[in-house]
Amino acid sequence: MKRILIPTDFSEVATNAFVYALELAKIIDAEIIVLHTFQMPIIDYQYFPENYKQLFDSFELATFEKFKDEIPKLRDLAEKRNLGHINLYHKLMDGDLISNIKECVVEEKIDFVVMGTAGASGWKEFFIGTKTGDAISSVSVPLLSVPLKAQYRTIRYICFTTRFRDKDIKALQSVLQIAKLTQAEVKCLYVQSLASDVKDEKIEAWKKLFANEQVSFFVHTSEYVKETIIDFIDIHEIDVLAMANYKRSFFEELFVTHLTEKISYKSNIPVLVIQE
Missing domain, CATH: 3.40.50.620 (HUPs)
Structure with missing residues (x-):
């Protein structure tokens, strides 16, 4: 069975991308791994010699509690779309998002990564210096990027x-x-x-x-x-724009320059990046 990885911060953008992950899972008969990452705060322990560990334990517990509370919402969303039969697995990891994605792709034998982006107003941030943009150039499997305003429809x-x-x-x-x-x-x-x-x-x-x-x-x-x-x-x-992973400058020129206004209408379609 194929496996789809969807990193999430439980935002509206990520939840919208989750819908596409569900539909893709139905199409290719796959299971989904939901990944949530967090990074411990950087604190100079010299000033917190006694409660340093307690502080970090508290942060980790709070992150876990949020993760635990949000997961049922994703399951409910799957049920509402009559996709409750799709297997969902959950992974909580400490560390850098891109590093964790790359690690999961290898360890979990991932076939596709699905991520959200902010849409027309966010194309620049999407392709330059953001987590999704970084993932495009570093993840070894096909990556489907989903704009916030994209509404899933039959792919014709x-x-x-x-x-x-x-x-x-x-x-x-x-x-x-x-x-x-x-x-x-x-x-x-x-x-x-x-x-x-x-x-x-x-x-x-x-x-x-x-x-x-x-x-x-x-x-x-x-x-x-x-x-x-x-x-x-x-x-x-x-319905979907697909392209091989050209040099990043190609994406920047395509989505970030004076074309931004022109693509604002059609930017609501997902972009499927096939790694070379």
């Missing part, structure tokens, strides 16, 4: 952006596996600029390779790569 169309690199083939195969389970169509988009060096023969070879798959290939010629992707999402009513 997935857009996979590519530059027809050989290593993108594996990423597209992973997306197609998910698409088959959701009976979704994958629309593979390549934005060809004047600087592009992809030959027509390469594109035709991909079409032949995936001839028996539910995927369509689109080649749009434009010098405005990011704008073209955003327009494609809008015109084709894309």
Whole structure:
């Protein structure tokens, strides 16, 4: 059985992402591990020589109590969505969030990570210097990032952006596996600029390779790569944007620059990052 990891701080953002984790678990027949991390406060023990341990014990107990109180709410949410049959496991860890995620991915044999982000107004924080942004560049399994305002709906169309690199083939195969389970169509988009060096023969070879798959290939010629992707999402009513884990600068340029206002409407769709 596959396993999904969802880190949570029990915020609205994280709870919304939990809904997607539940639905993904139903689709791929997976169980969910809910991870909550906390970090002990840094205190100069020289000034608290006698009650230092008591202070930390109290902090850890308070964290545990909060964790214990919040877990039933997640179970109730699953029941309300008729997904109470999905196995939920819970993990409370001390330490840095990203380090704990990476550790869990290995130790718990995680297949997917699902995390929340703040939506259009939070794209900059999401991709630059935040926990989710850090996770994108460091976690070794596919990561689904879910905006706060995203409302789960049946996945009909997935857009996979590519530059027809050989290593993108594996990423597209992973997306197609998910698409088959959701009976979704994958629309593979390549934005060809004047600087592009992809030959027509390469594109035709991909079409032949995936001839028996539910995927369509689109080649749009434009010098405005990011704008073209955003327009494609809008015109084709894309439900999930999927892409290989390019350099972080690509994400920054795509979601943080002057395009922020333009994507505010469509930023409510999840982004699936496939690790290279």
